[in-house]
Amino acid sequence: MLKIDHLYFSYNNVKNLLTDINFTLNDGEYISIIGSNGSGKSTLIRLILKLIEPTDGTINNTFKNMAYVPQRFNQLNIHFPITVREVLASYKKVRHNGCQDISEVLNLLNLKEKEQTLIGQLSGGQCQKVFIARALLGNPDLLVLDEPSNGIDVKSRDEIYELLANLNKSKKMSIICVEHNLQAAVKNSTLLYHIKKGHGHMCLPERYAQEYIKNDLGDIKC
């Protein structure tokens, strides 16, 4: 379970980016975080992953094994000399306990024949799938993704969402996903969390689809 209470966060140059954030993620839930660019979605994720400390408030996290699929795969240095296999093998080595087989994860994501390919020679969608594969290697109980479908081809996008829905349903994996893709958010997640001007509110996907969209569509790209 993840419980956030009265969370505040400011960067040095951006004051009160997040103000009084409250939400609870129960085991097995799939939350999509939505909001306009610069509203602080990635920052909230970084707080949850303990990469940065809240200015105020508490984050109570009972998940033992978090994994993260970063947003910035598209700003990756495409000349970095590393193969898909090396990305996964180094993760496995660093985690050194209870990791899955690399080939199994690669099969799951249809990346088997890309094993020896350099990261920079993959398409955007394949590259995103490599980061998802890396995250899944350690059998996480909480999977955190930052805009997984941003800038990738339709086929990979569909594969990724099918996989996420499957992991959530059959393996009861908890998922937090920052989402640009409103359709996917409404379709897959159990809850939506909308951040706007520092404040957040939770809503059910169906209700969001019906009501909220009408007033707020300009705020969100979908």
Add this chain to the structure above:
Amino acid sequence: MLEYSFMQNAFLISFFIAALCPVIGMFLVLRRYSMMGDTLSHASLAGISIGMLANQNPVLSSFIVVSMFSIIIEWLRKHFRTYAELILVIVLSLSIGIAITLLSSGLVHANIDSLMFGSILTVTKSDFYWVLFFSVISLFLVYRYYAELMFIVFDEEGAVIAGANVKLINYLFAVLVAATISISIRIVGILVISSLIALPIAASLQLEKSFKQTLWYGILFSYIDIFSGIVLSYWLDAAPGGIIAINSVILLLIVLFYKHKIRSNKKRIIQE
């Protein structure tokens, strides 16, 4: 040539530094920190002068001083992320200041030429033992933490989340850089060390291979650069540093040319 004991020492030492420099260089280059070699080589000049003042072996005194500066750079890197090059300039100024003051005041007497340009005549057996000591430990540590180091240069944040002790490994790496520079100075000289760290890797990166293969090609290129440099410097009676630097640029150009040729050949085949 090999009958001279100084040549034997030079070859023995080169055998180790030729492996260590590109290994450390690989991680520095990929971190966009190749100029660190330059800064720290100047710190080693300060270290050598202080060592002479205290009557210590120059490799050891240089290692201690350079490690200190290297750790300070790593610490500042966290705090001045946006001004990374500025940190290098600050440390460079401080160390060159210390070195010039000590060397020009007459407190210590050193052969500046051999420090700057490298020398094969002045290396001693005791230098060799220090080189052996530091390079075996350094190579072992890189081997031991290879996955962590590769992960950190590729994705530092991801490494933190995966549970690697990123801070500790970064500081450890800072010390490894210091060791590499301190042992290489004697042969290649202060002015050339950063090209030895960066250029073999710059050449091997052109081949677009996996991380491991890039590293091995870097080591191969480094061996070619250094050994041909030492042999030529013996024949030409010139400082090894200069020749090694020229060789590494020539090798890089050859690789670039070769790559270009393969590319255009491929294009022609596709067109036909």
